[in-house]
Amino acid sequence: MKKFARSLTTILALGLLASCGAKSSTGDGTYEGKGNGKHGDIKVEVTLKDSKIDKIKVKEHGENKVLAEPVYDELQETIVAKNSPEVDVVTGSTATSEGYIEAVEDAIKKAGVTLVASKNTGKKQEKEKELQEFDVVVVGSGGAGFSAAIEAKEAGKSVVIIEKMPAVGGNTLISGAEMNVPNNWVQKKLGIKGDSPEKMAEDTIKGGDKLGDPHMIEVMTKNALPAAEWLKDDIKVEFLDDQLFQFGGHSYKRALIPKGHTGQEVITKFRAKADELKIPIKLNTTATELIQDDNKKVTGVKATNKKDQTISYMAKDGVVLTTGGFGSNVEMRKKYNKKMDESYMSTVTEGSTGDGIVMAEKIGADLTNMDSIQTYPICNPKTGVISLLADTRFDGAILVNQEGKRFVEELERRDVISNAILEQTGGYTYQLWNDKINDISGTMEVHEAEYNELLKQKMIVKADTLEEAAKFFDIDVKNLEETVKKVNQYAKEGKDKDFNHRGKLVSLDKGPYYIEKAVPSVHHTMGGLVINDKTEVLDKDGKAIDGLYAAGELTGVIHGSNRLGGNAITDIIVFGRIAGQEVAK
Numbered sequence: 001m002k003k004f005a006r007s008l009t010t011i012l013a014l015g016l017l018a019s020c021g022a023k024s025s026t027g028d029g030t031y032e033g034k035g036n037g038k039h040g041d042i043k044v045e046v047t048l049k050d051s052k053i054d055k056i057k058v059k060e061h062g063e064n065k066v067l068a069e070p071v072y073d074e075l076q077e078t079i080v081a082k083n084s085p086e087v088d089v090v091t092g093s094t095a096t097s098e099g100y101i102e103a104v105e106d107a108i109k110k111a112g113v114t115l116v117a118s119k120n121t122g123k124k125q126e127k128e129k130e131l132q133e134f135d136v137v138v139v140g141s142g143g144a145g146f147s148a149a150i151e152a153k154e155a156g157k158s159v160v161i162i163e164k165m166p167a168v169g170g171n172t173l174i175s176g177a178e179m180n181v182p183n184n185w186v187q188k189k190l191g192i193k194g195d196s197p198e199k200m201a202e203d204t205i206k207g208g209d210k211l212g213d214p215h216m217i218e219v220m221t222k223n224a225l226p227a228a229e230w231l232k233d234d235i236k237v238e239f240l241d242d243q244l245f246q247f248g249g250h251s252y253k254r255a256l257i258p259k260g261h262t263g264q265e266v267i268t269k270f271r272a273k274a275d276e277l278k279i280p281i282k283l284n285t286t287a288t289e290l291i292q293d294d295n296k297k298v299t300g301v302k303a304t305n306k307k308d309q310t311i312s313y314m315a316k317d318g319v320v321l322t323t324g325g326f327g328s329n330v331e332m333r334k335k336y337n338k339k340m341d342e343s344y345m346s347t348v349t350e351g352s353t354g355d356g357i358v359m360a361e362k363i364g365a366d367l368t369n370m371d372s373i374q375t376y377p378i379c380n381p382k383t384g385v386i387s388l389l390a391d392t393r394f395d396g397a398i399l400v401n402q403e404g405k406r407f408v409e410e411l412e413r414r415d416v417i418s419n420a421i422l423e424q425t426g427g428y429t430y431q432l433w434n435d436k437i438n439d440i441s442g443t444m445e446v447h448e449a450e451y452n453e454l455l456k457q458k459m460i461v462k463a464d465t466l467e468e469a470a471k472f473f474d475i476d477v478k479n480l481e482e483t484v485k486k487v488n489q490y491a492k493e494g495k496d497k498d499f500n501h502r503g504k505l506v507s508l509d510k511g512p513y514y515i516e517k518a519v520p521s522v523h524h525t526m527g528g529l530v531i532n533d534k535t536e537v538l539d540k541d542g543k544a545i546d547g548l549y550a551a552g553e554l555t556g557v558i559h560g561s562n563r564l565g566g567n568a569i570t571d572i573i574v575f576g577r578i579a580g581q582e583v584a585k
């Protein structure tokens with residue numbers, strides 16, 4: 001665990017303030033502090049009593065609530081117990097931890113007191129039993145893991161979820177969580193006709209350069225609508241009832257949008273359902289090895305918890321791996337695709353390190369398509385984080401280069417757009433839209449925190465005129481005005497003569513305008529374990545490994561060379577459910 005460094009200057013400053021008597025001798029009172037988190041400022045109130053930290057309250061932050069709240073709780077407990085912000089960051093949440101600690105330090109500095117640290121580190125956690133028995137063990141608490149666990153539990157099985165991170169959710173939580181579903185209820189309401197599971201399968205096969213397994217893709221698309229209805233009716237996920245996205249590579253608007261436009265809605269409802277069903281979730285617990293009996297059946301998982309205990313979670317009926325891909329494991333990325341090196345940032349969680357793939361391969365599991373690693377084209381140039389604000393692209397926003405010219409169809413496949421961006425001046429792009437497009441998409445209202453963060457970083461500009469907006473980023477004004485003039489004409493005619501935009505271009509004749517700078521960032525690893533339509537993990541001879549199931553991004557048979565936007569949630573829910581049903585049989 002990485003120690004959060006403190007400077008001698010800060011310590012001396014605290015001592016100086018205390019000696020000057022800026023506040024009372026004990027510093028009793030409540031003080032505000034501010035630190036810089038992963039998604040902007042974190043503001044706290046620190047209450048001191050008798051030169052001791054009594055409590056810490058987060059007043060404002062832009063972090064993901066599901067991810068951040070357990071981190072804040074853990075840090076508060078440790079800081080209060082130790083009476084010092086000199087504590088370790090929470091593994092897997094470094095930037096959020098650092099911002100919180102910085103905010104606490106700032107508040108203490110304003111109090112003008114020197115704190116005497118204690119050796120106390122908080123509540124002592126009871127040791128877990130080193131051998132625990134369940135019917136089903138699920139490794140990973142993203143959408144696939146929750147789907148599998150809930151289905152198995154509702155089938156009458158005892159289930160446990162093991163999660164290496166300090167919070168549930170995985171990449172599902174930090175995604176937009178839009179879900180492609182042909183023939184869905186919103187399509188019917190909007191009068192969208194002609195879509196079908198077969199057409200979605202065609203789009204998916206084509207989008208992955210025919211490297212995905214056609215049968216498995218068919219299973220996904222045919223089960224998409226029942227899976228979405230399950231989310232809506234059983235898990236109580238709320239979807240927008242009057243809007244859909246058409247992601248790049250899709251022939252129809254078919255992506256359901258969750259309330260709030262993020263996976264927070266999905267994971268919050270999943271967690272509530274798991275709590276209702278009394279499914280235990282072991283956080284900060286890293287699976288390290290699959291356990292097999294003498295007949296090579298997978299009968300459990302060895303894992304290490306936060307106290308460095310090794311726990312054997314035994315599974316009578318089977319183990320379901322839902323640990324995600326390896327986008328955050330640079331060495332693993334380079335092993336399979338040398339181009340995906342340190343020069344690329346990542347949109348995914350720190351926990352996406354390929355653990356499930358590695359564990360399964362050690363017991364003979366077959367892998368496929370491991371070199372196919374996808375970048376998301378529109379990401380923050382400073383952090384690598386995916387820009388959900390830029391979902392305006394699906395409702396008419398355009399992409400231009402430094403010269404002010406369009407260079408790719410905005411609804412092309414992610415890999416095509418990403419590669420096109422990297423060929424432009426500086427290897428970046430600008431996304432341009434206006435309030436008319438924003439009114440259609442509604443993304444700016446739900447992603448206000450990201451907008452404010454980008455403003456602070458000077459990665460976005462709002463301006464009344466194109467000239468003013470272009471000047472901010474030194475974009476060629478004449479070219480940009482000519483580009484917009486053509487887009488306006490194409491929007492009027494209903495045909496994009498330059499790039500054959502498959503959606504609807506929108507007139508950009510009126511401001512205010514928004515221009516956001518963006519770069520591609522590693523987003524999804526298409527390769528992984530080979531599974532069949534029962535989600536059984538197969539060995540190199542094509543035989544099922546008894547007792548082992550897998551679903552989600554750690555599998556490699558669905559998306560081929562490139563995953564189409566909105567297909568990940570469909571994939572993880574459909575096959576997560578199947579895994580839970582099959583392991584419970």
